Amino acid sequence: MKIKTAEFIKGITGTNEILEDGKKQVAFVGRSNVGKSSLINSLVGVKDLARSSSTPGRTQEINFFLINNRTYFVDLPGYGFAKTSKRKREKIRKMIIWYLTYSGVKPHRVILIIDARVGIKEFDIEMLSLLQEENIKTIVVANKMDKVKKSVEHKIIEKIKDQLSDNAKFLPYSAKTFLNKDRLIEFIFSNF
Ligand SMILES: Nc1nc2c(ncn2[C@@H]2O[C@H](COP(=O)(O)OP(=O)(O)OP(=O)(O)O)[C@@H](O)[C@H]2O)c(=O)[nH]1
Ligand SMILES: [Mg+2]
Known part of the structure; x- marks a missing residue:
């Protein structure tokens, strides 16, 4: 599977203007600053x-990008940034x-993204159980591995895996x- 085209379609802030036209959607969620937007860019090569x-x-809106004219990548705002007001954080969470x-x-x-150096936090756990309840195929992606020292790589990965259920997908x-770009693309588009 090759990503050939990617275009921004729209961003929404409310809860009543969802884009729903039958095309499949792949959502990128995670705490603020973990690299959701960067990861989308890395996948599409733009x-x-x-x-x-x-x-x-x-990212303050839910942004929709059309990939290869047939799938939406959905960039969600990040949760848990301490400097935004509690009200705003709650709005984003909702x-x-x-x-x-x-x-x-x-x-x-x-695609539930975490910062490899930070690990899994409360919000990630909340998200994971919600996703499991909704029966949504999920992968946990530990981003920013380039910032992790080789000597602690193994330890960090094992610690994250320990916090996940046995059948959870992780990369x-x-x-x-x-x-691991190719492996992530494979996960996203397998059995489409
Ligand atoms: N070294 C390194 N930096 C990264 C990586 N991914 C993202 N970054 C940096 O991390 C910062 C945050 O990246 P964003 O992609 O804006 O993160 P985000 O999760 O979309 O953030 P919000 O929209 O605020 O929730 C930027 O300075 C990126 O350049 C990575 O894999 N390696
Ligand atoms: Mg973002």
Whole structure:
């Protein structure tokens, strides 16, 4: 499977203007600043398709990108950025949960991204159980592996795996070096 075309379609903030046209959706979720937007860019091979930033809280909307004219990649805002107000954090949390459960769109796959150096946090656990309840095929991706020292790589990966259920899918990744890009694309598009 090769990604040949990618275009931004729209961003939504409310909970009543969902894009639902029968095309399959692949959603990218995770805490703020873990690299969701960068990871999407790395997969499609376009540097600035999804806006990324070193300032956490960059993505505030649910953004839809059309891939190969037939699948949507959905970039969700990040949860848990301490500097945004509690009200805003709660709004983002509700938006993510709404998208995943009540919006009428059941994403075909979810890529749950964590920062390899940070590991799995409370919100990730909450998301994982929600995704399991909804029966959504999910993979946990530990991004920013290029920032992890070789000597602790193994330990970090084992620690993350310990926190996941036995049948959970997991992949170390780097949006910078494209580590495991092919394997992630394979997961996303298998049995489509
Ligand atoms: N070294 C390294 N840096 C990365 C990687 N992925 C993302 N970054 C950096 O991490 C920062 C955050 O990346 P974003 O892609 O904006 O993260 P996000 O999860 O979309 O953030 P929000 O939209 O705020 O939730 C940026 O400075 C990126 O350049 C990676 O694999 N390796
Ligand atoms: Mg983002």
